[in-house]
Amino acid sequence: MEDIHDITPPIFPHISYLPLYVLLGLLLSILVFALADAFSKKISRKAKSILIPSSVPPQIDYKARAQLRLQKARHLMEESRFDEYFLEVSSLVKEYLGDVHNVSAEEMTSSELLKTFSTISQLPLFFELCYRYEFAGVSAQKQDAEIIFSLAQEIMEKSGASL
Missing domain, CATH: 1.20.5 (Single alpha-helices involved in coiled-coils or other helix-helix interfaces)
Known part of the structure; x- marks a missing residue:
C-alpha cells in the first residue's frame, strides 16, 4: 500500500x-x-x-418640390410611360394637399381624402380618372394624361384657399 x-x-x-x-x-x-x-x-x-426653440416649423419649400415633381410627371407623360405617370401625379397631389393643409394625406384612403378635401370640386374627378388608368388597367392616351395633368395643376393652385 x-x-x-x-x-x-x-x-x-x-x-x-x-x-x-x-x-x-x-x-x-x-x-x-x-x-x-x-x-x-x-x-x-x-x-x-x-x-x-422646438416651435420653429421646418423650412420646407413644398411648392418648389411640387413644381419639380410636376416637371417629372410631364416628362413621364411625354415619354408615354403612363403607368409611372399616373402613380406620380396622384401621389404628388396627395403629398401637396398634405403639405399645404398639414395632414398626412398620403396615408388616407380615397374616401377619406374626398371627405377631408370636399371643398375642392375637381378632386373626385381627378382621382376617378387617375385610378381608372392606374388600377383598372384601362389603356391611356396622351389626351387623357394631359387632362389629368391640367386637373392636378388646377387642384394645386386652388388648394391653398380651399379649406
Missing part, C-alpha cells in the same frame, strides 16, 4: 497572464472612451436643444 504522502500534487503549466491583462486593459479603455463619447454627445444635444 502506498503512503498518501508519496502522491505528488498536480503540475500546473506555467501560463503568462500578461496578454490577458493587456486585452482586458484594452477592452476597458475602449469602454471608457465609448461612454465618454456618448456622454459628450448627450450634453452637446442638450445644449443645441436649448439654443433652438
Whole structure:
C-alpha cells in the first residue's frame, strides 16, 4: 500500500497572464472612451436643444418640390410611360394637399381624402380618372394624361384657399 504522502500534487503549466491583462486593459479603455463619447454627445444635444426653440416649423419649400415633381410627371407623360405617370401625379397631389393643409394625406384612403378635401370640386374627378388608368388597367392616351395633368395643376393652385 502506498503512503498518501508519496502522491505528488498536480503540475500546473506555467501560463503568462500578461496578454490577458493587456486585452482586458484594452477592452476597458475602449469602454471608457465609448461612454465618454456618448456622454459628450448627450450634453452637446442638450445644449443645441436649448439654443433652438422646438416651435420653429421646418423650412420646407413644398411648392418648389411640387413644381419639380410636376416637371417629372410631364416628362413621364411625354415619354408615354403612363403607368409611372399616373402613380406620380396622384401621389404628388396627395403629398401637396398634405403639405399645404398639414395632414398626412398620403396615408388616407380615397374616401377619406374626398371627405377631408370636399371643398375642392375637381378632386373626385381627378382621382376617378387617375385610378381608372392606374388600377383598372384601362389603356391611356396622351389626351387623357394631359387632362389629368391640367386637373392636378388646377387642384394645386386652388388648394391653398380651399379649406
